[in-house]
Amino acid sequence: MTATLIDGKAIAARMRDETRAEAARLTALGWAPKLVSISVGDVAAAELYVRNQQKSAEAAGVGFEARNYPESISLEQLQGVLAGLNADPRVNGIIIQRPLPAHIPVKALQKAVHPMKDVEGMHPSSIGNIVYNDLTLGPCTAVAAVEILKTLPLKMEGLDVCVIGHSEIVGKPIAFLMMGLGATVTVCHHMTRQVAVHSRAADAVFVAVGKPGLVRGEMLKPGAALIDIGINRVDGKTVGDADFASCKDVAGWITPVPGGVGPVTVSILMKNAVLATAMQMDHYRSAFAAAV
Amino acid sequence: MTATLIDGKAIAARMRDETRAEAARLTALGWAPKLVSISVGDVAAAELYVRNQQKSAEAAGVGFEARNYPESISLEQLQGVLAGLNADPRVNGIIIQRPLPAHIPVKALQKAVHPMKDVEGMHPSSIGNIVYNDLTLGPCTAVAAVEILKTLPLKMEGLDVCVIGHSEIVGKPIAFLMMGLGATVTVCHHMTRQVAVHSRAADAVFVAVGKPGLVRGEMLKPGAALIDIGINRVDGKTVGDADFASCKDVAGWITPVPGGVGPVTVSILMKNAVLATAMQMDHYRSAFAAAV
Incomplete structure (x- = not known):
């Protein structure tokens, strides 16, 4: 063997330490970062991922709420759920767990997440911003x-x-x-x-x-x-x-x-969560500061 | 010379004929396609482009209104102008002419154009949709x-x-x-x-x-x-x-x-204008048809 083995866990741990420090700073300012995970129907396939994300979130000082909706939910109902989460200032990031039932097209849900809460970096405008070299929340x-x-x-x-x-x-x-x-x-x-x-x-x-x-x-x-x-x-x-x-x-x-x-992927998700929270805080302040 | 010369004008003319037929169809349905061109300050640099676009629009049966704003206009005022055009159902596409004065960042204006009226294909979400292979309005x-x-x-x-x-x-x-x-x-x-x-x-x-x-x-x-x-x-x-x-x-x-x-580039702009108009018509009908 000539290749040096790259230690993903060590890289992830360094990132998590940085994220935890930033999460603590935001929490002290009244903006405790919080993620909401959405899964639909049978959770067995996604359960390991969700549990893994939950553990990483705890380690990084990021709030995590796992929601499971019944298989019978319609696309329109889910879009309504997302509209509510988009408008809720206590929620800073939304994760759409896959797989989804066949009647729920994943792209329609990804587009319904507000770009500022798109911690998975899946919204077309998040992708477009990468092309524009204007990286905020990347996949x-x-x-x-x-x-x-x-x-x-x-x-x-x-x-x-x-x-x-x-x-x-x-x-x-x-x-x-x-x-x-x-x-x-x-x-x-x-x-x-x-x-x-x-x-x-x-x-x-x-x-x-x-x-x-x-x-x-x-x-x-x-x-x-x-x-x-x-x-x-x-x-x-x-x-x-x-x-x-x-x-x-x-x-x-x-x-x-x-x-x-x-x-490292899970660490980036948590890094996106604190980035999204900081963006939302700045946006809130620039939009409403004058009124305070 | 071994190379075959590619005749851009002939390709453009074929496209324009298709666009004109589609523009006529939309006009008959009450949705006459219309573009608004926005330029700021000294128009000399962009004038040739604008005149060229105007001629192509006329040939394709697409309405074209050239607006010039004074150099002294602020970014916020221009964003207000764009918000008005976004909301106006008689306007189907918005073109931001370059160059712009130094105090007007072009990306801020491009982002302020509604993606459904983004006939230049410059909005981050238009770019992201290409990455997603979901091409509607491309650059x-x-x-x-x-x-x-x-x-x-x-x-x-x-x-x-x-x-x-x-x-x-x-x-x-x-x-x-x-x-x-x-x-x-x-x-x-x-x-x-x-x-x-x-x-x-x-x-x-x-x-x-x-x-x-x-x-x-x-x-x-x-x-x-x-x-x-x-x-x-x-x-x-x-x-x-x-x-x-x-x-x-x-x-x-x-x-x-x-x-x-x-x-061919100018022909694509006109093609985008009729595509945008058709999308807006469909969107309008699906959103309001039930109320009629």
Whole structure:
């Protein structure tokens, strides 16, 4: 093994300490950050995520309320719930847990969350602000992957980066975040003729496809950084999209799965919660200060 | 010369005919499409653009009102003007002419245009919707460049594309529009180590930087499509970002400057005007139909 293993838990812990300090500052000002999690129907699939978020929120000093609505709720009723949460100054961030029942389109709910409370960074205008290099609340997984790369001793300007996977909430936002940092970015996906041609030329490879073993060592430039965002279950074990055994002998740095991008993603969610709270406080003060 | 010259004016004329038919249909339904152009202060710099847009609007059957506000107007006053236009059902699209005086930040105005009236496709949520592959109103120049490529006999899925220039309103939107079509996209810019490494591997090259002579024939793969979005004045002549003399002998297709992307961009603006009008009509009907 030549690759240095990237310790996602350590990065996440450092972020959480910063978030806790900021949460304490806001709480002292009367703006205790609070998240509301919305799940619909059978909670078993999302339960582990929600419990994990709840624990992280407690550790970061962020309030957390988990709400579960019955499977029979309509889209219009849920939009009404969100309108209420948008208007409630005691709620600073809204999380939409997936999966949702088939009659509730996830995008319709994401659009109904006020952009200032969009701690998951999923609203079209949150995504558009990344393109505009005006990052406030970014999609958590993409931001986490990029924050991990930034901990490495690599100069981002001019870095050749290959992103494998072009989903709206991971691959594309990573591409725009890296462009914003000055990297030269190529985005590959299932229609790309030869992924290896692009990945082998890259100083850093992000992979977020959901296919175990997709990236093998021979697809990497020796010494490259490999950020593995995949989460797959194989034979009862959690693995990423990289073939770890062959990649670790070629890469310069590699994230483990689990213990890489995952813990940092939850820390970014909490960081977004305090960012959102601070934005709302500033907005409230600029809108109403004159009247006080 | 081996390259086929792409006739932007002919493509623009075809689009204008489609737009005129749609404008006539909407007018017959009581929804005559109408644009309002906002310019501030000295109009000399924008005057040619505005006159050009006015002529195109007339040819497409779209109403056009050019408003000029004095240099002394404040940002807050302009935001008030936009709030009025947003609320006025007789106005279907708003164009913010640049340049603006230094005290008026262009992004603040773009954000103040209602996304349904954002015919320039500049609002963060318009940009975010492109990332989500949910294209309604896209940024005109980027959409024009991609529409031109789509007229060529090339299969977009798996096409290797190089975008040179990563501006928020041209380069980046072209990148995600092409990703949405299934292309493998690399975005290069001033921090890219060797642009030629990427451009020479590409089946199609878009260049939007604003540097005459930036792309030379030896930077292209023989037979590649070259879409030149640059507009530069050199010795009293308008030229693009490509060195036309050397590129025309290597490329398979090339857009002239002027007469390439420019005329198509104005046609896309008019197409957006009728799209916006149709969206507003549908929105109005779904919101108020029950009350009629």
